[in-house]
Amino acid sequence: MDAQAPVLELKNLETHFETRDGTVRAVDGVSYSVGAGETLAVVGESGCGKSVLSLSILRLIPNPPGKIVGGSVMFGGEDLTQVSEERIRVIRGNKISMIFQEPMTSLNPMMTIGKQISEPLTQHMGLSKKQATNRAQEMLDLVQIPDSKKWLGGYPHEMSGGMRQRVMIAIALACDPKVLIADEPTTALDVTIQAQILLLIRNLQKKMGTAVIMVTHDLGVVAEVADRVVVMYAGRKVEEANVKDLFANPQHPYTIGLMTAIPRLDKITNGDDLNERLTEIPGVVLPLYDLPVGCAFADRCSFTTDKCRTDKPVFEEKSPSHWAACWQEMSS
Amino acid sequence: MTDTTHTQIPMPSDDSGYRSGWSLFAESSNKFLELKLNKFSFGLTMFLIVLAILAPWIAPFPYDVVDPARGLSAPGWPHLMGTDQAGRDIFSRVLYGAQTSLSIGLVTVLFGLVTGVSLGAISGYVGGWVDEVIMRLVEIFMSVPGIVMALALVSILGPSVPSIILALSIRRITQFSRVARGSVLSVKSQDYVTACHALGMSNARIVFAHVLPNCIGPIIVLASVLLGNVILTESTLSFLGMGIQEPTPSWGGMIAKGNEFLTFAPWISLFPGGFLFLTMIAFNLLGDGVRDHLDPRGGSVV
Numbered sequence: 001m002d003a004q005a006p007v008l009e010l011k012n013l014e015t016h017f018e019t020r021d022g023t024v025r026a027v028d029g030v031s032y033s034v035g036a037g038e039t040l041a042v043v044g045e046s047g048c049g050k051s052v053l054s055l056s057i058l059r060l061i062p063n064p065p066g067k068i069v070g071g072s073v074m075f076g077g078e079d080l081t082q083v084s085e086e087r088i089r090v091i092r093g094n095k096i097s098m099i100f101q102e103p104m105t106s107l108n109p110m111m112t113i114g115k116q117i118s119e120p121l122t123q124h125m126g127l128s129k130k131q132a133t134n135r136a137q138e139m140l141d142l143v144q145i146p147d148s149k150k151w152l153g154g155y156p157h158e159m160s161g162g163m164r165q166r167v168m169i170a171i172a173l174a175c176d177p178k179v180l181i182a183d184e185p186t187t188a189l190d191v192t193i194q195a196q197i198l199l200l201i202r203n204l205q206k207k208m209g210t211a212v213i214m215v216t217h218d219l220g221v222v223a224e225v226a227d228r229v230v231v232m233y234a235g236r237k238v239e240e241a242n243v244k245d246l247f248a249n250p251q252h253p254y255t256i257g258l259m260t261a262i263p264r265l266d267k268i269t270n271g272d273d274l275n276e277r278l279t280e281i282p283g284v285v286l287p288l289y290d291l292p293v294g295c296a297f298a299d300r301c302s303f304t305t306d307k308c309r310t311d312k313p314v315f316e317e318k319s320p321s322h323w324a325a326c327w328q329e330m331s332s
Numbered sequence: 333m334t335d336t337t338h339t340q341i342p343m344p345s346d347d348s349g350y351r352s353g354w355s356l357f358a359e360s361s362n363k364f365l366e367l368k369l370n371k372f373s374f375g376l377t378m379f380l381i382v383l384a385i386l387a388p389w390i391a392p393f394p395y396d397v398v399d400p401a402r403g404l405s406a407p408g409w410p411h412l413m414g415t416d417q418a419g420r421d422i423f424s425r426v427l428y429g430a431q432t433s434l435s436i437g438l439v440t441v442l443f444g445l446v447t448g449v450s451l452g453a454i455s456g457y458v459g460g461w462v463d464e465v466i467m468r469l470v471e472i473f474m475s476v477p478g479i480v481m482a483l484a485l486v487s488i489l490g491p492s493v494p495s496i497i498l499a500l501s502i503r504r505i506t507q508f509s510r511v512a513r514g515s516v517l518s519v520k521s522q523d524y525v526t527a528c529h530a531l532g533m534s535n536a537r538i539v540f541a542h543v544l545p546n547c548i549g550p551i552i553v554l555a556s557v558l559l560g561n562v563i564l565t566e567s568t569l570s571f572l573g574m575g576i577q578e579p580t581p582s583w584g585g586m587i588a589k590g591n592e593f594l595t596f597a598p599w600i601s602l603f604p605g606g607f608l609f610l611t612m613i614a615f616n617l618l619g620d621g622v623r624d625h626l627d628p629r630g631g632s633v634v
Contacts, residue, residue: 060529093531100530105523108630110545119541120531171531243412 006033006074007211008096008179010059013071013081015049015056018064022289024227026052028235029071034179034211039202039244041214041226043258047285049235054181057213075179094124097172100222101184103164104305108158113140116153124175136322139170144199162193166200173204181204183215198225219262223247231255234296235288237315241322253301255282295327303328364625373617378398380611384430391424396579403598416589420579422603429581429604434611436493436582437563440500447501448508449544449551455509457539458517470506478503479568486574496575500562511554515547524544549623556619560612568625581631583608 013026026049034040044050055061057073059080073080075096080088097120100106117139118132127135131154140148143166154231156164165185172180180199186194202225207213214225222229222243229253231239231248239252250256260279283300292298298308307327315325324330365371383390392410399419407414413422455466471483482499489495518523520543528538567584569575576582585605590601 058530060526089532089534090530091532093533098527098530100523100527102523106527108524108528108542109547110548110627111542119533123537124532128362157629168527 006035007210008213009033009056010053011072011074012070013053013056013073014068015052015061015066015109017066017205019289021287023286023293024236026066026288027056030230030232030235030237032230033241035186036178037205037209039205039212039214039225039227041216041229042224042232043216043219043222044232045217045230045258045285046230046290049288050232051183051215052100053232054183054215057181058096058098059088059091060098089125089320091133093120093172094175094178095177096179096181097175097177099168099172099180099182099185101166101187103161103168103188106168109156112152112154113154113156113159113167117167117174120274121174122170123322135174136170138273139174140167142173142204143167143170146169162196163191165193165197166191169197169200169204173208173210176208177210178219179211181213181215184217185214186221187218194221195224201225219258231258234285234291236296236325238297238326241324245319245322249319249322249330251318251330252297252326253303253330254281254297255324256330257300262323284328295325344411360625364621367621368427369617370625373614374619376610376614377618380430380607380614381434383427386422387427387431391421391427393421393424395420395425395428395581404593406597406601407599409627415620416586416600417480417593417597419585422441422586422599425581425586426583426604426607429583429586430607432493432576432580433566433583433608436497436566437502437559437611439600440504440562441559443497444501444504444508444558445551445555447556448505449512451505452509452512453516453539453544456519458515458545468519470509473502474506479565479572481548482565482569483572483574486569489578491569491574493576496566496569499569500565503565504558504562507558508551511550512547515550516543519543519546545626548626552619552626554624556607556615560608561617563608563611591608 004032011031012029013027013031014025014029017026028049028051030049032040032042039098042050052061052066056068057080058069061068068081071081072243075091075125078087080091080154082092107113114133114136117126117136118129121127121132121135122129137148137152140151143144145151145166151159154272159167171312179202185201187199189197198221201212204210212223224294226243229239229241229243230237231246231252235256239246239250239255241251246255247259250259257279261281263278281300286292286296286299292296292309294307294309294311295301295304295313298304301308303326305327311327313325313327315323318324318329360466362572365374392412397420402411402415402419403417405411405415405419407422411421411423413426415421416425422521451470454614455463481502482496485499485502486495489498516539525542528542533542563584566575567583567588570582570585571588576585578585586604587601587608590597590604593600
């Protein structure tokens with residue numbers, strides 16, 4: 001996978017929000033790239049900037065207060081942070097599309113499913129209404145909605161959350177995009193439906209060769225679908241590795257903290273103490289407008305030294321294609 | 333549509349779910365009229381409009397022939413609804429009055445709706461200084477009592493139907509723009525609007541195809557309420573001598589004129605008042621019906 005030229009490449013992207021309390025560095029110099037057919041997971045807890053990061057790719061940050069202040073998003077030889085508003089509209093939904101977290105509210109309640117899927121088709125691919133409706137039905141079949149023809153005339157409120165998320169996927173993939181950004185696509189769904197949706201995304205990705213950026217806070221989802229993982233903390237990338245390396249040998253204390261915080265079903269079968277507390281990461285994410293000089297994680301970390309308080313850790317390769325930003329050497 | 337056999341074989345292009353706008357409209361209006369209440373309000377509205385259009389043929393007397401000898405006669409034959417102090421046939425005047433009142437009401441509300449909703453939508457959707465400018469202007473207009481503003485305008489422009497419509501519209505524009513702005517503000521922060529941006533739609537398309545259809549409920553209700561309101565405000569203008577000029581009848585003007593005779597000749601005000609009442613009922617019910625019908629989440633359950 002690594003040998004391929006990346007489809008989408010972020011370099012030192014910085015998105016800031018101007019607030020009364022000061023400048024919020026929601027995304028503070030993040031770089032990553034995805035290749036065709038690859039799945040990159042972006043992981044982090046609430047408020048770490050992962051959603052802002054994905055919205056920044058398509059310049060969907062409301063301005064004011066938000067602004068992309070630095071870095072580049074390279075896609076097809078263009079820097080998306082620099083292109084005109086008209087140009088980015090051609091890319092949105094067509095070459096790069098997005099799925100959102102809340103399937104219940106991400107569809108227009110006043111418009112039929114068929115119309116909502118055909119809209120980007122008529123706009124971006126110049127299909128006639130009739131052709132677009134045909135393609136919309138194909139898309140509904142593709143995302144495995146039974147009775148697709150009937151559903152073309154159906155409304156979102158008649159559907160369950162899982163079905164709506166399927167429709168969202170159908171809309172996002174209708175124009176055969178090169179990149180699909182899925183912003184917590186399964187967070188609002190039942191666990192059983194989650195698995196179905198993830199499987200669906202993976203199968204469609206295989207079929208269409210789409211690059212997928214899966215934004216999530218759920219390490220279970222990461223293990224399920226990702227090829228590579230970027231862990232974010234306080235607007236910065238703290239670790240990047242192949243999914244196997246990351247789970248086998250996490251290099252950043254934050255990643256380790258995330259992993260130990262997962263409830264484990266196997267404890268029941270192992271006969272361990274069920275009343276044992278889950279390990280948590282103490283403290284909260286610092287306000288992003290007031291970050292310390294040193295490592296942003298220092299206050300919550302159990303490995304903190306004086307150096308962590310004074311110097312920002314360098315993002316370095318700890319082992320082959322496994323990077324982390326930490327002064328400490330983690331043993332496996 | 334009814335029995336779809338589900339197969340994975342691609343459908344031939346002609347057998348698609350695509351249907352023309354007209355067939356959708358026909359089906360939709362049939363469904364609208366399935367409800368008894370909608371049938372009633374639609375029928376009543378149509379009845380009033382047809383009465384107004386056919387007034388020259390239905391009215392037994394001209395609306396402006398003065399005959400003091402027959403003045404203030406009670407309803408009976410040949411004057412079904414009696415006569416006013418000048419001996420003019422109330423029934424004929426109510427029919428002709430329907431023409432002026434309904435047209436002034438409908439045109440004013442329509443004009444106010446189109447202008448006000450556009451302004452409000454721009455204001456709410458664009459935000460920032462555009463919002464500030466438009467809303468401050470609207471507030472300036474709202475700070476002057478509607479009737480004073482209308483009087484001033486009519487006295488400048490002269491009491492013709494177009495200037496009365498313009499004078500009455502200004503108030504409606506401010507009302508519509510505020511309601512539209514509020515709805516647009518709440519709708520534009522919805523996830524599906526963000527999703528529209530993420531699909532590369534233009535702002536114009538998002539506003540017209542996605543935001544405004546979701547704001548339609550309160551706007552329709554306001555329109556149906558304002559219709560009666562406009563007809564009555566016109567009567568205030570008439571009362572102050574700045575409305576439709578005699579001898580042309582308008583319901584509001586007739587109600588106002590009948591005031592002095594209310595104790596001994598109540599029919600002068602009563603019949604135009606009754607028709608105004610029917611009009612308001614019809615349009616309010618129609619407005620509610622249309623609003624429920626346009627909302628796919630429960631149109632048929634009232």
